[in-house]
Amino acid sequence: xxxxxxxxxxxxxxxxxxxxxxxxxxxxxxxxxxxxxxxxxxxxxxxxxxxxxxxxxxxxxxxxxxxxxxxxxxxxxxxxxxxxxxxxxxxxxxxxxxxxxxxxxxxxxxxxxxxxxxxxxxxxxxxxxxxxxxxxxxxxxxxxxxxxxxxxxxxxxxxxxxxxxxxxxxxxxxxxxxxxxxxxxxxxxxxxxxxxxxxxxxxxxxxxxxxx
Amino acid sequence: xxxxxxxxxxxxxxxxxxxxxxxxxxxxxxxxxxxxxxxxxxxxxxxxxxxxxxxxxxxxxxxxxxxxxxxxxxxxxxxxxxxxxxxxxxxxxxxxxxxxxxxxxxxxxxxxxxxxxxxxxxxxxxxxxxxxxxxxxxxxxxxxxxxxxxxxxxxxxxxxxxxxxxxxxxxxxxxxxxxxxxxxxxxxxxxxxxxxxxxxxxxxxxxxxxxxxxxxxxxxxxxxxxxxxxxxxxxxxxxxxxxxxxxxxxxxxxxxxxxxxxxxxxxxxxxxxxxxxxxxxxxxxxxxxxxxxxxxxxxxxxxxxxxxxxxxxxxxxxxxxxxxxxxxxxxxxxxxxxxxxxxxxxxxxxxxxxxxxxxxxxxxxxxxxxxxxxxxxxxxxxxxxxxxxxxx
Numbered sequence: 001x002x003x004x005x006x007x008x009x010x011x012x013x014x015x016x017x018x019x020x021x022x023x024x025x026x027x028x029x030x031x032x033x034x035x036x037x038x039x040x041x042x043x044x045x046x047x048x049x050x051x052x053x054x055x056x057x058x059x060x061x062x063x064x065x066x067x068x069x070x071x072x073x074x075x076x077x078x079x080x081x082x083x084x085x086x087x088x089x090x091x092x093x094x095x096x097x098x099x100x101x102x103x104x105x106x107x108x109x110x111x112x113x114x115x116x117x118x119x120x121x122x123x124x125x126x127x128x129x130x131x132x133x134x135x136x137x138x139x140x141x142x143x144x145x146x147x148x149x150x151x152x153x154x155x156x157x158x159x160x161x162x163x164x165x166x167x168x169x170x171x172x173x174x175x176x177x178x179x180x181x182x183x184x185x186x187x188x189x190x191x192x193x194x195x196x197x198x199x200x201x202x203x204x205x206x207x208x209x210x211x212x
Numbered sequence: 213x214x215x216x217x218x219x220x221x222x223x224x225x226x227x228x229x230x231x232x233x234x235x236x237x238x239x240x241x242x243x244x245x246x247x248x249x250x251x252x253x254x255x256x257x258x259x260x261x262x263x264x265x266x267x268x269x270x271x272x273x274x275x276x277x278x279x280x281x282x283x284x285x286x287x288x289x290x291x292x293x294x295x296x297x298x299x300x301x302x303x304x305x306x307x308x309x310x311x312x313x314x315x316x317x318x319x320x321x322x323x324x325x326x327x328x329x330x331x332x333x334x335x336x337x338x339x340x341x342x343x344x345x346x347x348x349x350x351x352x353x354x355x356x357x358x359x360x361x362x363x364x365x366x367x368x369x370x371x372x373x374x375x376x377x378x379x380x381x382x383x384x385x386x387x388x389x390x391x392x393x394x395x396x397x398x399x400x401x402x403x404x405x406x407x408x409x410x411x412x413x414x415x416x417x418x419x420x421x422x423x424x425x426x427x428x429x430x431x432x433x434x435x436x437x438x439x440x441x442x443x444x445x446x447x448x449x450x451x452x453x454x455x456x457x458x459x460x461x462x463x464x465x466x467x468x469x470x471x472x473x474x475x476x477x478x479x480x481x482x483x484x485x486x487x488x489x490x491x492x493x494x495x496x497x498x499x500x501x502x503x504x505x506x507x508x509x510x511x512x513x514x515x516x517x518x519x520x521x522x523x524x525x526x527x528x529x530x531x532x533x534x535x536x537x538x539x540x541x542x543x544x545x546x547x548x549x550x551x552x553x554x555x556x557x558x559x560x561x562x563x564x565x566x567x568x569x570x571x572x573x574x575x576x577x578x579x580x581x582x583x584x585x586x587x588x589x590x591x592x593x594x595x596x597x598x599x600x601x602x603x604x
Contacts, residue, residue, distance in 0.1 A: 052561075054561060060566060060568070063564075063565050064565050064586055067533065067565050067586050067590055068582070068585045068586045068588070068589035068590075070589045070592045070593025070594075070596065071563075071593060072531065072561050072562070072563050072593070073563055074534075074552055074556075074562050074564035074565075075564050075565060076552075076564070081553070081556075084553040084557055085556050085557070086557055086558075086559055089559050
């Protein structure tokens with residue numbers, strides 16, 4: 001299985017939001033990672049925190065890769081398959097950089113906080129100054145490292161800003177236990193206490209939620 | 213069809229239990245034999261045993277030359293040294309199912325008389341109807357006999373997958389990992405319909421003699437061959453048939469008795485199916501075919517739990533891998549997905565993968581590198597969780 005070996009070292013350069021998410025998860029807990037890709041986070045959570053971590057992924061190639069690596073991942077769609085999990089089956093349900101790509105973000109969040117005690121959500125911040133500047137200066141949909149496809153090709157059909165997400169949590173009655181804004185390299189922004197600055201300079205938001 | 217050359221019945225390694233087995237139908241078999249093969253070595257703490265369950269027309273010769281046909285084992289690309297089910301690491305057990313015809317008790321076995329003695333005539337169609345659960349109970353008896361409390365893994369495709377699901381439902385503590393492949397939790401009306409066509413073909417053969425064909429020394433070869441041909445079509449996909457045969461013609465056999473040959477030619481696919489039919493009858497008993505197809509038709513795991521498949525797996529700690537194939541229309545992905553969802557509801561640890569292939573249901577037996585890689589990886593992950601040591 002030498003072709004798969006490099007995955008073992010993925011944790012070293014794990015996608016930065018995954019490292020931030022892992023930092024919000026307590027050891028020894030039950031975790032469901034929605035849109036888990038090749039299973040990097042669940043592998044990391046099992047190996048470093050002894051979590052019972054499982055994944056759902058919509059891309060069959062990624063599912064095959066993850067299961068062939070020995071990770072418990074099933075093919076499934078966040079929009080339709082969360083309904084098949086029982087209440088409170090997990091301590092944490094994770095959705096990393098996928099909230100903007102699901103069809104019904106509000107319902108997906110509801111399902112996450114039904115089947116899990118807590119939800120960890122990360123998403124690219126559409127309120128970042130560069131996005132605002134591109135739209136303002138060119139009058140066209142922003143295209144950059146984070147939003148890297150033209151509007152008609154993007155899977156990101158529900159972009160939101162950090163402030164938008166706070167409003168949704170308020171409307172839905174979720175408690176934001178922790179949150180942070182980070183740049184793409186995973187450095188936490190110094191804007192933690194100033195939401196408007198975080199919304200301007202944070203490239204992504206990471207939230208830890210629970211039911212009220 | 214000509215009668216096939218009779219093959220000497222080889223001695224199959226087996227164990228016979230005299231303590232009786234009460235079947236789901238209510239009948240009791242006072243004595244039953246389980247023929248089986250093993251590969252690899254059972255480790256000191258008996259924790260590396262893997263049970264392989266065969267499909268409708270499979271048998272215990274999973275990873276070695278078949279004693280009758282001389283062909284390689286039916287899953288020798290999956291089970292063997294260095295294979296996904298590595299016999300250098302695991303102790304693999306493959307039994308012939310109850311009702312089978314390769315040494316386990318079935319319609320070919322001599323009939324039990326009411327006084328407990330054995331008749332010198334076979335059961336034939338008088339053999340009591342058996343279910344997938346009966347097959348699994350017979351296998352459980354074998355596993356206990358071998359001194360194994362918990363199987364590291366149970367795997368199988370098609371009807372083998374049904375047995376895997378039944379194992380996980382009946383004996384959750386005895387199954388660490390379950391791999392039901394290209395299977396379903398029940399047989400659909402379409403599945404049953406195809407089986408019925410096969411059974412009717414056997415009944416229609418004048419050599420069948422109401423199942424007492426041993427009286428003449430002939431077998432209902434024609435009917436059984438047609439049953440196999442019909443079933444074989446369901447194991448393939450249209451794409452696979454097109455790819456392999458298309459509309460190509462070949463010369464019809466000189467001795468052909470069929471009047472419908474056009475210009476002495478026949479389609480290649482016809483020839484292929486006839487070959488499949490004629491080789492099958494050399495190794496398979498018609499009454500056994502009837503018994504086992506019935507067992508599959510009656511399988512409905514949810515029905516045993518008031519219609520709720522989730523209840524069958526409530527509280528299970530078994531780790532599951534469900535695998536299906538895109539072009540399999542006999543046991544389509546929707547069936548595996550609904551099992552996966554029922555397992556999700558039960559809070560089970562489930563992996564679920566669908567593999568792209570044009571090979572149809574048969575894909576689970578064929579060269580499918582992604583499938584094999586996934587089997588190996590899943591078992592490796594389970595071994596780590598079971599404390600069986602990290603694979604090199």
